[in-house]
Amino acid sequence: MDTFTRHTGIGVPLRRSNVDTDQIIPAAYLKRVTRTGFEDGLFAAWRGDPGFVLNHEPYASGSVLVAGPDFGTGSSREHAVWALQNYGFRAVVSPRFADIFRGNAGKAGLVAAQVDDKVVQRLWDLLEAEPGTEVTVDLEARTVRAGEGADAVEDSFDIDDYTRWRLLEGLDDIGITLGHEADITTYEGQRAAWLPSTG
């Protein structure tokens, strides 16, 4: 996996809470058997609305999404993360992420930066007042920054230590786990004999 240290890109204000994974990518777009090509499905229903933020430059070229609380609720489809990445997003900033989405983001290399509610409000105001404003997501420093002067926003964000470390180092966690194979084999030797098998 590619390493992620910090990223600076145009911020996209998505003034919605409870952005569920069916909104991020509807089920009809989940039929591909690759990890690529999902950008067309990203926010497919909303992109049909001419007023939707991603239908306007400079937001259409954005790479940091700023959304309301409970982003990524619902389905476990990692396609939601891939669709965001395939479109060009490198990070999502929200006051609260659904657990499975956050896990998927960390595995696939999309930074899910959890910030205070007020930070999202201030970012929304700034990004709408000055379209094209860049947002910097600094994983090393765990900070999110945007703008200059009185309206500038700078605050810390939460991400779990293990995911941060793995993203900074660009590590494949299957490789890490296979380093513990002896522990797995030992555990398997102690499992109850009556546990079911699918064979």
Added chain:
Amino acid sequence: MGLTLAEKVWNDHVVRAAGGGGGEPDLLYVDLHLVHEVTSPQAFDGLRLAGRPVRRPDLTLATEDHNVPTVDLDKPIADPVSRTQVETLRRNTEEFGVRLHPLGDIEQGIVHIIGPQLGLTQPGMTIVCGDSHTSTHGAFGALAFGIGTSEVEHVLATQTLMQARPKTMAVTVNGSLPAGVTAKDLVLTLITHIGTGGGQGYVVEYRGPAIEELSMEGRMTVCNMSIEWGAKAGLVAPDQTTFDYLQGRPKAPSGADWDTAVEHWRSLRTDDDATYDREIVLDASEMTPFVTWGTNPGQGVPLSGAVPAPEDFDEPGDVVAAEKALTYMGLAAGTPMRDISVDTVFVGSCTNGRIEDLRLAAGILEGRTVAADTRLLVVPGSVRVRLQAEEEGLDVIFKEAGGEWRGAGCSMCLGMNADQLGPQERSASTSNRNFEGRQGKGGRTHLVSVPVAAATAIRGTLSSPADLDRSEQ
């Protein structure tokens, strides 16, 4: 200090405790990995690229459910992209030696229906699947949760998962559900009470007299919807109801093993002196048929209520969400829920597609007719459920009432196959999600219980069986 049920199951599966490198979380062993066609192809690709085998094919089971048709089962899948996805699973399972129950197999069905049905889902196990409704299996006292495709690959390769220890919560439901009020009403009431984000970061144990009185099917309905309020997993302590359900199933232990297993399962209870990080208490005796009006499962009201107004909510975020939901749903505040006309009724899904659900629906539909402008779709959760229903003559009841009787699968719950709502079409659905476009682009979903679905099919407006009795007098 004592331990909660979830902590006991968790501790039993720690291969390697947290620590080391960059703060690695616990490494947890997975007892059963369920696989389906939509979230697995990229995981198998990853194994192939890295030259890794499936570590434990004998603890892995695949089926085809999300993207399969429920009609014309004797023909090839019409949509070529869907066909490719299903064929990819067949190729992958063959190459990696994983057992598959494909379309046409007697054990095919929704992953969360077939695990319990086969007796593979047992108390105290860890169960994962690339599907958020894996929480269903928690009804047996298993720790079961949904994972993404990268984690599917991780489990295929290592039979383990890196997992941060979640917080624990108890939802205690006192009293007894009144007649005609189901497990579905209970969980919809709970989600509206606590909100869609209320369970985030928690494993939830459902307990109390009302939970103990539920059948296994009812417990599965409750645990199934744990994810709809953000919980990582939901579980119920195993008891005699659990053991009675399991005994004699193909994959359940037998003979001396059965006694050993039951002895272990009886220990899977929260200790009296254990504490939870959070507790919620509800009273089942006050519950009534409950339905959703909005576009997330927490936007619900009693069926006897009315569509709320945005200004009824305190939080600014909830006000905006209600405005957007009312616009999308095409509803005016103040409209009595019972006045809402429905085009399609869907009975099925991993939430309510088991034999008990179909019996309940058939009992209400028997001798009655589906309303003229309403379509009723009945989709059994598995081939076994379908065959059982046909043996009992339930299919005849559905067809004579004017409903469609289909093959097994996820169907209109997520509208991935051809079973979809059209734009602005309105459904009463026994499934689990009323998100915008979930059942088809522009479709409008009301989540309901099985009795409400059946009564709604007959009257054409959101109704409970009590309304039928009144209108027929």
